[in-house]
Amino acid sequence: MTDGVTGGVELPAVTEWAMEMRDPADLRPAPAPAVEMAFSLARVPSPDVNRALYAAVGARVCWTDRFGWSYADWDAWVSRPELGTWLVQAEGTLAGFFEIEAQPGGDTEIHLVGLTPAFVGHGNGGHLVEQCVRRAWQRGASWAEHAGPASRVWLRTSTLDHPNALANYRRRGFRVALESTTPKTVPDPRLAPWPLPCDPRQRAARHAVREVVQEAAQDVVRAPSEQELIP
Numbered sequence: 001m002t003d004g005v006t007g008g009v010e011l012p013a014v015t016e017w018a019m020e021m022r023d024p025a026d027l028r029p030a031p032a033p034a035v036e037m038a039f040s041l042a043r044v045p046s047p048d049v050n051r052a053l054y055a056a057v058g059a060r061v062c063w064t065d066r067f068g069w070s071y072a073d074w075d076a077w078v079s080r081p082e083l084g085t086w087l088v089q090a091e092g093t094l095a096g097f098f099e100i101e102a103q104p105g106g107d108t109e110i111h112l113v114g115l116t117p118a119f120v121g122h123g124n125g126g127h128l129v130e131q132c133v134r135r136a137w138q139r140g141a142s143w144a145e146h147a148g149p150a151s152r153v154w155l156r157t158s159t160l161d162h163p164n165a166l167a168n169y170r171r172r173g174f175r176v177a178l179e180s181t182t183p184k185t186v187p188d189p190r191l192a193p194w195p196l197p198c199d200p201r202q203r204a205a206r207h208a209v210r211e212v213v214q215e216a217a218q219d220v221v222r223a224p225s226e227q228e229l230i231p
């Protein structure tokens, strides 16, 4: 059944799991990835970058919960010192990213983690999650320096995520802490709306007006002399 407005489909049963790791020693390393991956902490918060990666990684697995976020919402989200965003590069391009948050009381939540489509299904996901979890445990040291050390790393995943996601978390040492199944209306991820703070067409229109005025001014300067006009 669709809602006819956003192309939303009501799924009768979406199962969500909260998964946790309570000891860094529980992290099980993954086999070497198929490609060499480089991980860098984004030191300049950018709503545009996080939003673009959210769409690139998540559109095929129904990441739609942030569709309603305005530019200001994204800006507020990424600008918090407790949020760390890592960009993953491989083969000279963006291969994925993750967002982790140092929460009060020692919890670190993995909000988003994923590969861009070209890198999915080749054995890179284990390494990605391993590196993500290592950094989650390092909060208070190499990032979110103001926060204390982590005592628990946790995340939410669901049947809307990639079918390999749950197995991957289990293989890395996560355990299910909570499970629930509810219906959920999921908007069409292919629409990927992006409510920018201003309409770029207005600038284009202003630019066009300026061009016309400048061209007109040049025409005045370069207006032919009377002699040129006399045959």
Ligand SMILES: CC(C)(COP(=O)(O)OP(=O)(O)OC[C@H]1O[C@@H](n2cnc3c(N)ncnc32)[C@H](O)[C@@H]1OP(=O)(O)O)[C@@H](O)C(=O)NCCC(=O)NCCS
Binding pocket: 030, 031, 057, 058, 061, 112, 113, 114, 115, 116, 119, 120, 121, 122, 123, 124, 125, 126, 127, 128, 156, 157, 158, 161, 162, 163, 164, 165, 167, 168, 171
């Ligand atoms: C989730 C994601 C990172 C997994 O990466 P992937 O390339 O699909 O999976 P991989 O081939 O690397 O497999 C990852 C692990 O899961 C295991 N696995 C994969 N499919 C499995 C299956 N059907 N049954 C059991 N285990 C499976 C693999 O054995 C591997 O474990 P290992 O590293 O110990 O060998 C990737 O699919 C992705 O980014 N998807 C889009 C975003 C997303 O859904 N993110 C999760 C949000 S919570």
